[in-house]
Amino acid sequence: MTGTARLLGFLLRRERLSLPWWLAGVTLLLFVQSTQSQELYGTAAELETLRQTIGANTAVIAMSGPPELLRSIGGEIVFEIFGFLAIVVALMNMFLVGRHTRADEESGRAELIRSARVGRRAPLAAALLLAGLADVAAGLLVFAVAVGTGLPIAGSALFGAAVTGVGLFFGAATAAAAQVFESTRAVYGTVAALLGAAFALRAAGDVGDGTLSWASPIGWGQRAYPFAGDRWWALLLPVAAAVLLGAVAVALLARRDLGAGLVATRLGRAQASAVLRGPYALAWRLQRGSLAGWAAGLFLAGVAYGSIAESIQDYVRDNPEIAQFLTGGADDIINAYLAVTAGMAALLAAAYGVSSVLRARTEETSGRAEVVLATATSRWTWLAGQLSVAVLGTVLTLVAFGIGEGFAYGMSVSDPGQVPRLVGVALAYVPAVWLVVGVTVLAFGWLPRPATIVAWAVIAYCAVITLFADSFGLPGWSRQASPFVHTPQVPLDAATAPPFALLTLIAAALVAAGYAGLRRRDVGY
Amino acid sequence: MGTSPQAAIEITAVHKSFGVTKALDGLDLTVAEGEVHGFLGPNGSGKTTAIRVLLGLLRPDAGQVRLLGGDPWRDADTLHRRLAYVPGDVTLWPGITGGEVIDLLGRLRGGADRRRRDDLLERFDLDPRKKARTYSKGNRQKVALIAALASDAELLLLDEPTSGLDPLMEAVFQQCVHEIKDQGRTVLLSSHILAEVEALCDRVSIIRLGRTVETGTLGELRHLTRTSIAVETSRPVTGLTGMAGVHDVVIADHHARFDVDTARLDTVIRELAPLGVRSLTSSPPTLEELFLRHYGEDGAAS
Numbered sequence: 117m118t119g120t121a122r123l124l125g126f127l128l129r130r131e132r133l134s135l136p137w138w139l140a141g142v143t144l145l146l147f148v149q150s151t152q153s154q155e156l157y158g159t160a161a162e163l164e165t166l167r168q169t170i171g172a173n174t175a176v177i178a179m180s181g182p183p184e185l186l187r188s189i190g191g192e193i194v195f196e197i198f199g200f201l202a203i204v205v206a207l208m209n210m211f212l213v214g215r216h217t218r219a220d221e222e223s224g225r226a227e228l229i230r231s232a233r234v235g236r237r238a239p240l241a242a243a244l245l246l247a248g249l250a251d252v253a254a255g256l257l258v259f260a261v262a263v264g265t266g267l268p269i270a271g272s273a274l275f276g277a278a279v280t281g282v283g284l285f286f287g288a289a290t291a292a293a294a295q296v297f298e299s300t301r302a303v304y305g306t307v308a309a310l311l312g313a314a315f316a317l318r319a320a321g322d323v324g325d326g327t328l329s330w331a332s333p334i335g336w337g338q339r340a341y342p343f344a345g346d347r348w349w350a351l352l353l354p355v356a357a358a359v360l361l362g363a364v365a366v367a368l369l370a371r372r373d374l375g376a377g378l379v380a381t382r383l384g385r386a387q388a389s390a391v392l393r394g395p396y397a398l399a400w401r402l403q404r405g406s407l408a409g410w411a412a413g414l415f416l417a418g419v420a421y422g423s424i425a426e427s428i429q430d431y432v433r434d435n436p437e438i439a440q441f442l443t444g445g446a447d448d449i450i451n452a453y454l455a456v457t458a459g460m461a462a463l464l465a466a467a468y469g470v471s472s473v474l475r476a477r478t479e480e481t482s483g484r485a486e487v488v489l490a491t492a493t494s495r496w497t498w499l500a501g502q503l504s505v506a507v508l509g510t511v512l513t514l515v516a517f518g519i520g521e522g523f524a525y526g527m528s529v530s531d532p533g534q535v536p537r538l539v540g541v542a543l544a545y546v547p548a549v550w551l552v553v554g555v556t557v558l559a560f561g562w563l564p565r566p567a568t569i570v571a572w573a574v575i576a577y578c579a580v581i582t583l584f585a586d587s588f589g590l591p592g593w594s595r596q597a598s599p600f601v602h603t604p605q606v607p608l609d610a611a612t613a614p615p616f617a618l619l620t621l622i623a624a625a626l627v628a629a630g631y632a633g634l635r636r637r638d639v640g641y
Numbered sequence: 642m643g644t645s646p647q648a649a650i651e652i653t654a655v656h657k658s659f660g661v662t663k664a665l666d667g668l669d670l671t672v673a674e675g676e677v678h679g680f681l682g683p684n685g686s687g688k689t690t691a692i693r694v695l696l697g698l699l700r701p702d703a704g705q706v707r708l709l710g711g712d713p714w715r716d717a718d719t720l721h722r723r724l725a726y727v728p729g730d731v732t733l734w735p736g737i738t739g740g741e742v743i744d745l746l747g748r749l750r751g752g753a754d755r756r757r758r759d760d761l762l763e764r765f766d767l768d769p770r771k772k773a774r775t776y777s778k779g780n781r782q783k784v785a786l787i788a789a790l791a792s793d794a795e796l797l798l799l800d801e802p803t804s805g806l807d808p809l810m811e812a813v814f815q816q817c818v819h820e821i822k823d824q825g826r827t828v829l830l831s832s833h834i835l836a837e838v839e840a841l842c843d844r845v846s847i848i849r850l851g852r853t854v855e856t857g858t859l860g861e862l863r864h865l866t867r868t869s870i871a872v873e874t875s876r877p878v879t880g881l882t883g884m885a886g887v888h889d890v891v892i893a894d895h896h897a898r899f900d901v902d903t904a905r906l907d908t909v910i911r912e913l914a915p916l917g918v919r920s921l922t923s924s925p926p927t928l929e930e931l932f933l934r935h936y937g938e939d940g941a942a943s
C-alpha cells in the first residue's frame with residue numbers, strides 16, 4: 117500500500133478537469149428536477165392527481181421507480197430523478213476506477229507507476245479512494261441541492277447517502293471487473309451491462325411486487341424511501357456489497373500478474389471476411405457499435421416518451437400551465453406532444469450524426485486515415501464511406517425512436533397503426549438532421565482543427581433554440597439559423613414537400629462544399 | 642541526375658511549412674527505379690513530411706514532385722495502386738485483428754498475394770487473430786510491414802519501419818528487403834539508423850533541417866563515417882596518436898579507445914595486430930554523432 121496517498125493526490129490532479137463535470141451534472145439534474153417538480157406538483161391536490169395518474173401507469177413506473185415514493189413532493193422528486201442520478205454516478209465511478217486501474221495497465225502507464233516505489237495494491241487502493249471521495253462529494257451535493265431547494269433535512273441526507281451508496285457499489289464493481297478482464301473495454305462493457313441489469317431489475321420489481329428491486333443497487337437506494345418513510349437500513353445493502361466487491365478485487369489482484377487478467381482476451385479472425393473489402397465496409401465495421409448504441413438509446417427514449425403520451429392529456433387538463441410549453445396549445449395536445457418529442461429525437465439524432473462525421477476527424481488525427489488514403493482509395497471514397505454511416509445512421513436512429521414511441525403509445529391506446537405513423541413522423545425530421553450533418557462536413561473540410569468544437573456548438577445552439585427559445589423569450593431572429601425551426605413540426609403541422617426538399621438540397625450542398633475543402637487541404641492535421 | 646532511364650521518385654526544391662516550422666526547405670531527392678534508397682536524417686529533419694508529400698497527403702508549398710511518372714497530388718489514387726506504404730508510427734483500428742487489417746489493406750490496394758501473406762506472418766512470428774488494441778508497437782509495425790511486403794507494389798515507401806522491432810525481426814526485415822530488391826522493385830527506406838541503411842541500401846540521401854545535405858552511394862559517403870574502437874592488447878598501445886584518420890584517442894596502458902575514419906580502418910587494424918589484440922569492439926557512429934561532427938554547433942543547436 118506504500119505510496120497510496122501520494123498516488124491519490126496524483127489521481128486527483130489527473131481528474132481535475134473531468135470530475136467537476138460529473139459532479140456538476142449531478143447538481144444540475146437534481147436542481148432542475150426539484151424546482152420543476154415543486155412548481156408543477158407543489159400542492160397536496162396536485163400531488164394526489166399525480167399519484168392517481170402515475171400510480172396506474174406501468175410504463176412510467178418502469179422508467180422511474182416505486183410508486184410508494186409519491187407520498188410526498190420530496191419523494192416525487194426522488195421517484196423521477198433517482199434513476200438518472202444513479203446512472204450518472206455509476207458511470208462516473210466506472211470511468212474513475214477503470215481509468216486508473218485496468219486502462220493504466222493496458223497503456224503501460226501502471227508499469228511506470230509501479231516502478232516508482234509504489235506498493236502492489238496502491239493503485240487499486242488509490243483509485244477506490246478517489247471514487248469514494250467523488251461519491252461522498254456527489255452525496256453532499258445532492259444533500260445541499262435538496263435542502264437548498266426547500267426539501268426536509270432528514271430526507272435530503274438520506275437521499276444524498278443513497279446516491280453515494282449507488283456510487284460506492286459501482287466503483288467497487290468496476291475494481292473487481294478490472295481484475296478479471298484484460299481489456300478496458302471488457303471492463304466497461306461488464307459494468308455497463310451490470311448497470312443495465314440493475315435498471316431492468318428494479319423496473320421489473322417496481323412494476324411487479326417489488327421483490328426483484330431488492331436485487332438491484334439502484335433499487336436499494338430508491339427503497340430507502342427518502343422523504344417517504346426514510347428507511348436508512350436499506351443503505352446497509354450497497355455498503356456491504358461495496359465492501360465485499362472491494363475485498364474480492366484485492367483478493368483477485370494478489371492472484372494475477374500486472375497487465376494480465378483472470379480471463380484472457382478472446383481471439384478474433386485470422387483473416388478478413390469477404391465483406392470487409394472497401395472503405396464503406398470499414399466505416400460500417402468501425403461505427404456499427406456506436407450506431408447500435410445510439411439506436412437503442414433513441415428507441416428507449418421513444419418508449420419513454422410514448423408511454424406517457426396518453427396521460428399527457430390528463431396532465432394538461434389538470435395543469436393548464438403546461439399547455440404553454442406546447443405549440444398547439446391545449447387543443448391538439450397529443451399531436452403537439454408528439455411533435456415536441458420528435459423534435460427532441462431529431463436533436464439526439466443530429467448529435468449522433470455529428471459524432472459520426474467527427475469519426476472521420478478521429479481517423480485523420482490518429483493516422484489511420486493516412487494508411488487508407490495511401491491505398492487506391494480516393495479522398496472522396498474515403499469520406500463517402502464515413503458519411504454513408506452518418507447519413508443512414510441518422511435515419512436509423514430516428515426510425516428506432518419512431519418504433520419505440522409508436523410501440524409504447526400504440527400499446528396504451530390499443531392501436532398498432534401508431535408504429536408506422538410515428539416512424540413516418542420521425543422521418544419528417546431527417547432533412548433537418550442531415551443539414552446539421554452537412555454543416556459538420558463543411559467544418560471538417562475547411563476548418564479541420566476547430567471542427568469538433570464548431571460542430572458541437574451547432575448542436576448546442578439548436579438544442580437551446582428547441583428547448584428554451586420560448587421559455588427564455590429569445591428574439592425571433594436568433595432562432596432562424598436552426599434547421600429545426602424550418603422543418604414542419606409534424607404531426608402538428610402538415611408534412612409538405614418543399615421545406616424537406618430545400619433542407620435536403622442545402623445539406624447536399626454543404627457536403628459537397630465540405631468535400632471541396634478536404635480535396636484541397638493537407639490530410640493528417 | 643539520371644542514374645537510370647526513369648526515376649521512380651524525383652523531388653526538386655520542395656518546400657513545406659507548418660506555420661512557422663519549415664519542415665522541408667528546398668529538398669531534393671532522386672530515387673532510380675529498382676534501387677533501394679536510404680533516406681537518412683535525425684529526428685525532425687523532415688523524412689516523414691517528405692514521404693507524406695510523395696503520398697499526396699500534403700501539398701508542397703513550392704517545388705516539383707514526380708512519383709512513378711505522375712503527380713502525387715493530382716493522380717494519388719491511380720499511383721497508389723502501384724505503391725505500398727508503411728507509416729513511421731503505425732496506429733490501427735483497435736477492434737480489428739491484425740489478420741483482418743492485413744487483408745483489408747491488401748484489398749484496398751487492389752489485391753495481395755495470399756501465400757506470401759501467410760509466409761510473412763510466419764516469418765515475422767505474428768499472431769493474426771489478436772485485436773489490434775492488444776498489439777505492442779512492434780507488433781503493430783509488423784502488421785503494416787506484412788501488409789506492404791505481401792503486395793506486389795513497384796515502389797515501397799517505408800518510414801522508419803524497424804523502430805519497434807527486435808534484432809531478430811530486424812534481420813527478417815532485411816532479408817525481405819533483399820528479396821524485393823532481387824525482384825527489381827524500388828524501395829525508399831527512411832531511417833535514422835546508419836547500420837540498417839548500410840546493410841540494405843544502394844544509394845543514400847542524407848537530409849537535415851528539410852534539406853538534402855549529401856547524396857550518393859555508400860562508398861561515396863564513406864568519408865562521412867567514423868568507427869569507434871575499443872581495444873585491449875597484450876603489449877602497451879603505442880603509435881596510434883598522430884596516425885592519419887585517427888581521432889580522439891584515449892590510451893590507458895593496455896587499453897585504447899579512439900575513433901577512426903572508416904576508410905582508414907584497415908591501416909589502423911594492421912597497426913594494432915602486432916600488439917596482440919586480446920579484445921576489440923567496434924561500433925559504427927550514430928547518425929546524430931555524424932551530424933554533430935560534420936555540421937558543428939549549428940547542427941547541434943537546431
Ligand SMILES: Nc1ncnc2c1ncn2[C@@H]1O[C@H](COP(=O)(O)OP(=O)(O)O)[C@@H](O)[C@H]1O
Pocket residue numbers: 641659660662663664682683684685686687688689690691
Ligand atoms: N503537422 C505538423 N504541424 C507542425 N509541425 C510539423 C507537422 N508535421 C511535422 N512538423 C515538423 O516538421 C519537422 C519535420 O518533421 P518530420 O517530417 O516528422 O521529421 P522526421 O520524420 O524526419 O522525424 C519537425 O520539426 C516537426 O516538428
Ligand SMILES: [Mg+2]
Pocket residue numbers: 685688689690729800801
Ligand atoms: Mg518521422
